[in-house]
Amino acid sequence: MENVRDRKNESVSCGQDDGILARSMESADWMEQVRNLNTEHVLKTGKVRTYRLDVFGCQMNERDAETIAGMLTNMGYERVSPDQPADIIVFVTCCVRENAEERIYSHIGALSHECLKNGSFIVASGCMMQQPHVTEKIKKSFRHVKVVFGTHNIHEFPRLLCQYLTSGKRVLEVWEKEGRIIEDMPIKRRCRHKAWVNIVFGCNNFCAYCIVPYVRGRERSRKKEDVLAEIRALAADGCREVTLLGQNVNSYGNDLGVKDLFARLLYDIEEIDGIDRVRFTTSHPKDLSDSLIRAMKECKKVCEHLHLPFQAGSNRVLERMNRKYTREHYLDLVDRIRDAVPDIALTTDIIVGFPGETEEDFEDTLDLVRRVRFDSAFTFIYSPRKGTLAEKWEQTAPHEVISRRFKRLVEVQTEIATQLASKYEGKTVEVLVDGPSKTNPDMQSGRTRTGKLVNFRAEGDLTGQMLDVKIIRAGAFWLEGREVKRRG
Ligand code: SF4
DSSP, X not given: OOEEOOGGGHHHHTTTTSOHHHHHHHHHHHHHHXXXXXXXXXXXXXXXXXXXXXXXXXXXXXXXXXXXHHHHHHTTOEXXXXXXXXXXXXXXXXXXXXXXXXXXXXXXXXXXXXXXXXXXXXXXXXGGGGSHHHHHHHHHHOTTEEEEXXXXXXXXXXXXXXXXXXXXXXXXXXXXXXXXOOOOOOOOOSOSSEEEEXXXXXXXXXXXXXXXXXXXXXXXXXXXXXHHHHHHHHHHTTOOEEEEEXXXXXXXXXXXXXXXHHHHHHHHHHTOTTOOEEEEEOOOGGGOOHHHHHHHHHOTTBOSEEEOOOBOSOXXXXXXXXXXXXXXXXXXXXXXXXXXXXXXXXXXXXXXXXTTOOHHHHHHHHHHHHHHOOSEEEEEEOOOOTTSTTTTOOOOSXXXXXXXXXXXXXXXXXXXXXXXXXXXXXXXXXXXEEEEXXXXXXXXXXXXXXXXXXXXXXXXXXXXXEEEEEEEEEOSSOEEEEEEEEOO
């Protein structure tokens, strides 16, 4: 029998009133049961069971993947690289754009032969699974997907996995609504010197194009003490840079009834020995307060980089998008931020071709890009998402027109990014080394405080070290330099 919960009853039957401790202890019990099964398997076969992860989408998903990896490690599984066969293949899915969804279906479909041949199976999780039409499709069309859970019941993964392993029957459970925040889940982080730290989950903003509030639920902030305890533990373990995560970090604490909690959190992190750099993402322009700008100026560990999505430069489009700010507000905000932190690098997200966007609206977007001069921008062509406000809004511009606008935007932004990057040439910058470059194994790569990617030649493994690097060449998306001094 397949275990697909009636979605209507999900929030009732999932025990939303259980205590946090009770639920995390429950996860620990299920993990122990799976661990015992895996120990038996090792004794019988001499082989350790393995997993691999296929992660799509944003940093939230990357961070969720670290929790899933933590649980699997705790349960006795060993991670293998993406090109190796594994007993479990975990997908952390994204539904923010249509092409990501299509890619995920095609990746899952392509694995049916491998699963059949090796006796392995797929676990599907993440934002896509929060949508009923997706779980229905998975259930009907992808028999090699044996376990499904969503963003709200990630902590239930050990129970669902245990149920599948002991019964052999597929287990598909997705909570319709978010529960309370579960602390103390195991985490296996992608690296030691840098870490993502969740501070707020979900979003209350309902931008007309965005699926996130429907699949990640309403805003829930972690307690400041819990965030600080996690960062202190990270620092004790050698972490030097933390990135605070939330769909809208600027509203951190609003649901706890505490004003300006995000700014206060930054001041508290400033006091933690061992942490050298603090970043955060994402900031909503309507909620970026003066106290936060002051904290960015006064906290020396807060990096000179701000990702501030503006999405569209026309007030008419911004209103239709339900963004709740104007281009004038955005430009004023940029001025105030630059007054406080003059060398700050600004990056942004821009959507082209939102339903109803006219040539004049698009010119407003280009104008804003030229005025602000962003160091880089994530540019997207609008793609309607099922269940959002804008889903059924008519597209007024033909596809060729939107493509042409998109191309122009990319050209303008690339030119600006190249000009801004050229200012680094000849300068010496602080770089936190991430390890060998992904594109050239003879080079090391790392990031400046402003978030720029730097490649440079160096002997040995310098991962996690802070260096001074002199920039000798600059492109729109990367800098090339040579090491001049090791800071430690
Ligand atoms: S602020 Fe808007 S774009 Fe960002 S996650 Fe929330 S609804 Fe989506």
